[in-house]
Amino acid sequence: MPNVIRGYVRAVDRISDWAGWLAASLIFLMIATLLLDAVTRNVINMPVHWAIELTQFTLxxxxxxxxxxxxxxxxxxxxxxxxxxxxxxxxxxxxLVTIWCLIFYLCVMLMGSISSLKYAIETDERRFSMWNPSVIPIKALMVVCLVLMLLQAFSLVFKHIATLRGRPIE
Known part of the structure; x- marks a missing residue:
């Protein structure tokens, strides 16, 4: 494989590792938020109305x-x-055959998520709750992560082709 493709695979893998590390660290935010909610609701009898929704967005x-x-x-x-x-x-x-089904699925999901993000931005879409948070940040994150999954899928295409040629990319 050309060095450009090897560089692409390494870069996308590195970004995916970073995203995975970030995802794993979000568990601690969810734990802290739910613990805060439990303490404020049960110990001091002052519930925080945003805790459950923040946990849902974090999940x-x-x-x-x-x-x-x-x-x-x-x-x-x-x-x-x-x-x-x-x-x-x-x-x-x-x-190599089945990855194209994934790529098609991700493209359809990306088109839908971009449309949903545009709508959210145009209408300043918010959740109907006491906290009333904007959904724009989570929809934007969905678009970014779908793009990253597409990049990772193409990285896998290159890895499979390299394996078939007898020179796997590590």
């Missing part, structure tokens, strides 16, 4: 950011009745 950010990392590390769910018995090259062939 959404958690799984959006975790997508590229999961894809990079091949930790996604797969039916491996047949897959496990294949050679490395056989797995690369099958993955």
């Amino acid at each position: 959404a950010a958690y799984y959006f950011l975790g997508g590229p990392f999961t894809l990079k590390n091949n930790d996604h769910v797969r039916m491996d009745l047949l897959y496990a018995s294949l050679s490395e090259r056989g797995k690369a062939r099958l993955d």
Whole structure:
């Protein structure tokens, strides 16, 4: 593989690792927020109305950011009745075929999320609750993470092609 492609794969993998690290650290924010909610509600009898919604937004950010990392590390769910018995090259062939289904799905999701983000920006969309937060930041994060997943999917295409050529990219 040309050095440009190797550089692309390394850069996208590094960004996906960073996103995975960020996603993992969001667990602590969720724990702290829920703990604060439990203490203020049960100990001092003064509930904070934004805690549950913040936790929901944080959880959404958690799984959006975790997508590229999961894809990079091949930790996604797969039916491996047949897959496990294949050679490395056989797995690369099958993955090279199925990755295009993922790319199509991600493109459709990206188009929908961009449309949803545009609508949210135009209408200043907010959640209907006492806290009334804007949904623009979480929708923007969804668009960014879908782009990152697409970049990671193309990185996997290059890795599978390299494996088929007998020179895997590490």
